[in-house]
Amino acid sequence: MFVTIQAHEYNKYPVLMEKMFKLRKRVFADQLGWDVPVNGDCERDEYDALKPVYLVWCGPDRTTLYGMMRLMPTTGPTLLYDVFRRTFPDTANLVAPGIWEGTRMCIDEQAIAADHPDIDPGRAFSLMFLALCECAMEHGIHTMISNYEPQMKRIYRRAGVEVNELGRADGYGKLPVCCGEFEVSQRVLETMRSKLGVDMPLYRRTVPERSVTAEILRAA
Amino acid sequence: MHDQQHDDERLYEGIFQSIKNAADVEQAVQKFRDGYGLGHVTYHLAQTVAGQLQIDAPYVRTTYPPTWVARYLMKGYVHVDPVIKEGLLRSLPFDWSEIEPSEHAIAMLIDFQSHGLGAAGYSIPILDKIGRRALLSLNSKPDEANWDELVTRFRQDWIELAHVLHKKAIFEQFGDDDPAPVLSPRELETLYWTAQGKDYKEIAMIMAISEHTVRTYMRSARFKLDCANMSQAVAVAIKLRLINP
Numbered sequence: 077m078f079v080t081i082q083a084h085e086y087n088k089y090p091v092l093m094e095k096m097f098k099l100r101k102r103v104f105a106d107q108l109g110w111d112v113p114v115n116g117d118c119e120r121d122e123y124d125a126l127k128p129v130y131l132v133w134c135g136p137d138r139t140t141l142y143g144m145m146r147l148m149p150t151t152g153p154t155l156l157y158d159v160f161r162r163t164f165p166d167t168a169n170l171v172a173p174g175i176w177e178g179t180r181m182c183i184d185e186q187a188i189a190a191d192h193p194d195i196d197p198g199r200a201f202s203l204m205f206l207a208l209c210e211c212a213m214e215h216g217i218h219t220m221i222s223n224y225e226p227q228m229k230r231i232y233r234r235a236g237v238e239v240n241e242l243g244r245a246d247g248y249g250k251l252p253v254c255c256g257e258f259e260v261s262q263r264v265l266e267t268m269r270s271k272l273g274v275d276m277p278l279y280r281r282t283v284p285e286r287s288v289t290a291e292i293l294r295a296a
Numbered sequence: 297m298h299d300q301q302h303d304d305e306r307l308y309e310g311i312f313q314s315i316k317n318a319a320d321v322e323q324a325v326q327k328f329r330d331g332y333g334l335g336h337v338t339y340h341l342a343q344t345v346a347g348q349l350q351i352d353a354p355y356v357r358t359t360y361p362p363t364w365v366a367r368y369l370m371k372g373y374v375h376v377d378p379v380i381k382e383g384l385l386r387s388l389p390f391d392w393s394e395i396e397p398s399e400h401a402i403a404m405l406i407d408f409q410s411h412g413l414g415a416a417g418y419s420i421p422i423l424d425k426i427g428r429r430a431l432l433s434l435n436s437k438p439d440e441a442n443w444d445e446l447v448t449r450f451r452q453d454w455i456e457l458a459h460v461l462h463k464k465a466i467f468e469q470f471g472d473d474d475p476a477p478v479l480s481p482r483e484l485e486t487l488y489w490t491a492q493g494k495d496y497k498e499i500a501m502i503m504a505i506s507e508h509t510v511r512t513y514m515r516s517a518r519f520k521l522d523c524a525n526m527s528q529a530v531a532v533a534i535k536l537r538l539i540n541p
Binding site for chain 2: 080082083084126127128129147148149150151152153165166169170171172173174175215216218219238240242257259281282283284286287288289290291292293295296
């Protein structure tokens with residue numbers, strides 16, 4: 077299942093949260109060789125202190141982690157601006173309420189291989205992107221900006237992701253890094269669903285049985 | 297369908313302008329409410345006071361009736377209000393049907409209902425560049441039957457207008473006028489070509505980039521210049537000498 081974890085829920089999912097930071101250390105520090113702050117076996121930076129949204133792919137009990145991505149509005153402080161504004165001035169300077177940045181996207185290949193042997197890493201990333209597109213649409217986001225490695229472009233193409241590369245640079249890790257903007261729209265969503273053969277929503281907002289609206293209606 | 301899109305755009309631009317022209321934020325929230333036919337509109341700027349004193353003196357402007365505001369203050373509902381509590385922690389806009397109230401909050405919600413206020417609501421968290429957080433809450437009329445459609449249809453516009461209100465509130469409270477906005481080379485190019493009378497499709501051809509990318513640069517430029525549409529953004533950019541067409 078694909079869910080968002082926002083600051084009011086961080087304490088509700090401690091296992092998942094810890095696994096997220098551990099996975100990021102394995103992927104970004106160990107595999108990609110990025111210069112990211114590592115503390116023990118966790119990778120966590122200053123932006124994690126700014127109450128970001130985590131889009132998480134997890135098991136139904138919300139303790140097994142398959143993948144994650146961090147989402148932040150460009151109206152607030154962003155990693156892309158702070159880290160890449162000289163390298164990618166056109167992307168890093170984008171600011172609008174409907175433009176969000178996605179960073180630290182990663183998947184746990186072992187966990188996926190164990191529980192979903194039919195899903196290869198390419199498809200896993202594609203499903204993450206489909207869930208991201210659904211989540212963004214649901215919340216009035218029309219554009220995502222993100223950095224990614226060049227080899228992701230093949231996966232994007234196959235999955236129907238519409239990305240416009242706005243810059244590319246060396247020197248951040250073992251591979252060059254690209255920066256681009258992703259269109260979020262009904263059209264892209266439908267293309268992705270048909271290319272990936274997925275016919276139902278992956279992402280769902282959590283709607284509790286007892287909600288503010290329901291309680292007010294009950295009082296009436 | 298096309299006509300509705302056009303009407304929605306005009307509505308958005310009209311309300312954008314009346315928020316900016318309003319004498320103050322108090323008047324601006326009324327314009328917002330009346331323009332979209334909502335029950336009520338509330339802007340809440342979170343306040344964290346530096347130092348030892350944990351005084352919470354939030355800046356709030358609302359269209360709620362004075363009787364409810366008085367009740368809310370007297371009962372200390374701000375400490376149990378689940379929309380505020382979660383709204384200042386969340387980042388994504390949310391519907392009130394997503395919020396699970398605590399036991400303490402139930403009494404407040406019953407009280408809210410008895411004041412004749414609508415059950416449905418949509419709240420938009422705001423985060424600005426220096427990390428200030430605010431929340432804009434839109435509340436339905438009591439007899440609103442098409443709330444979900446309304447939200448789906450207008451949420452992108454509402455989210456942008458929330459930031460227009462925020463900029464006004466920050467100015468009203470701190471007198472911070474934004475320093476000259478920093479626009480990227482590509483954002484300036486889209487403004488320049490717009491000033492030459494080109495639309496986004498033509499600009500995409502000229503700049504050899506996708507139409508979506510052009511619109512993204514335009515939206516960003518327009519937001520930074522705090523303008524309702526591209527022609528206004530061009531006028532402001534010329535005035536600030538950002539472009540020289």
